[in-house]
Amino acid sequence: MTPEERPDTRTVSQVGEFGLIRRVTEHRNQPSSTLLGPGDDAAVLTAPDGRVVATTDVLVQDVHFRLDWSGPRHVGRKAVAVNLSDIAAMGAVPTGLLVGLGCSGEVTAEFVDELAAGMWEEARRAGTALIGGDMVTSNQLTVSVTALGDLRGGKPVTREGARQGDVVALAGGLGWSAAGLAVLARGFRSPLSVVGAHRVPQPPYEAGPAAAVAGATSMIDISDGLLADMAHVADASGVSVDIRTDQLEVPQRLLEVASALGADPGDWVLNGGEDQALVATFPGDRELPDGWRPIGRVRQGRGVTVDGVEHTERAGWQHWRH
Amino acid sequence: MTPEERPDTRTVSQVGEFGLIRRVTEHRNQPSSTLLGPGDDAAVLTAPDGRVVATTDVLVQDVHFRLDWSGPRHVGRKAVAVNLSDIAAMGAVPTGLLVGLGCSGEVTAEFVDELAAGMWEEARRAGTALIGGDMVTSNQLTVSVTALGDLRGGKPVTREGARQGDVVALAGGLGWSAAGLAVLARGFRSPLSVVGAHRVPQPPYEAGPAAAVAGATSMIDISDGLLADMAHVADASGVSVDIRTDQLEVPQRLLEVASALGADPGDWVLNGGEDQALVATFPGDRELPDGWRPIGRVRQGRGVTVDGVEHTERAGWQHWRH
Structure with missing residues (x-):
């Protein structure tokens, strides 16, 4: 955060x-990869690989976050995390972020400072930086982030390379964000382990490039829910994905929270979105890289099964359809 | 536009x-530079130069456009044009666009088709394409665009290289968008030459890279108004910029519109924003490339003058300060 001597209570309209x-x-x-940072018509950064990976995700107040459940610093971190997670899911390392911020003139400048501090914090966690952006007037707080990345000579890991016999593997946690959301929706503010996971996902950034190096045949980040996102991989690859619940352990913490709320922890793990975990497929004979654990197999056929049985529950989150 | 057999009256919530x-x-x-287009976690495109230029601009309904003055196709074109103009202003050629679209579920799918058609139309005019994006629910129509570009081995042309004795030159038109805005604000819909210029700016895309090749020392696109944007160049370069009104001819069409409205056409040319013309500085002995005409000189000192006199009128548009 930029050091500020005393709290600044001015609004965005007053600061301009x-x-x-x-x-x-x-x-x-x-970072040294930024050849020209914020302040000109555009930023310039190195693309040493000769290719650039690019993705964009928009977060809108009361759609993607609620300011009574998350502070501006959480929102900033989350907006960056969901984008950097997409870069990791291609097997790339991030090289820069552009941010389009829309907010009302009545918002305090300190709120924007906190939002920016969160964005910088998450960017730094992943070894990157904010290289450019735009700030505009908007009634509804909107954070649009574009993330750029470098493949370091590797092949981009898409959704369509999964092959029959591949091992399905997971890096990161599943169900934590959904559990946190359930807790917040009941009016609670703890346990922080799940509430914090809902406010700010913790994508396993380094696991993405590591999977690419280890020969992952496909990869995706879990934003809509494990089964929904695996259906994208199965569709794109023309295969079936079977998830094994004996391998997909539900963490003790989630069992406790689910028991306290009378909820189904298995549903959180299978269908909860926004954890930004990574799932990749690897050839069956390959040793999994650090941070990855097997959770299923790629089979012949179509669609997603759980323990060999078709799973027809709700199919993740789609905008405008809920 | 995607060929649709018959008009589709479904809403965005119905289509999903x-x-x-x-x-x-x-x-x-x-284009062949797109190695992986929309549909995966991220897009991949070539960066043959080993560097990538990146910029982002957000357009918000009732802030940057009004739907009673502009149709969705205009909005789509404008959102892309203002971003591609920033790429041109660095001396780069565009290589791809990412679009974050926020709109209400009640918007018709046809409206989104038109918006997208406008974006593709403008992208094609500049030889590029939409390579990725995100669509989310939002109360206020919001279009966030990120444009990427390639420098083709050249030096990025920033705002800070203007030197005493340089010629200040213009590519594209000035005052047209402000004139169109004045016409629309009075409740008129014509003449189309100015109304159309307000709805969709026509940045001289090719003039940017041409200026870079010709040795431009600084460049900027005029989005806030000529004097306001030249102040950025003067500040960044540590020089003074003098604009010559005998060189900055006011087009006949603008004189006529101004006379009909009782407005000052000179103010449109000097202070009107959103034309996305390009202004660059060139060493005094250099021949200007095609499409560029001289409009002033770089001098010792600070700030911007008009015919040698300090110009202290309104200083362009700033968000939240109006």
């Missing part, structure tokens, strides 16, 4: 666009 | 997120 841009970008370190 | 993404991306051609 250029003042805000200064607050968000000044005193921040850029 | 995945259906919409298909409508916006199917049957569209990707």
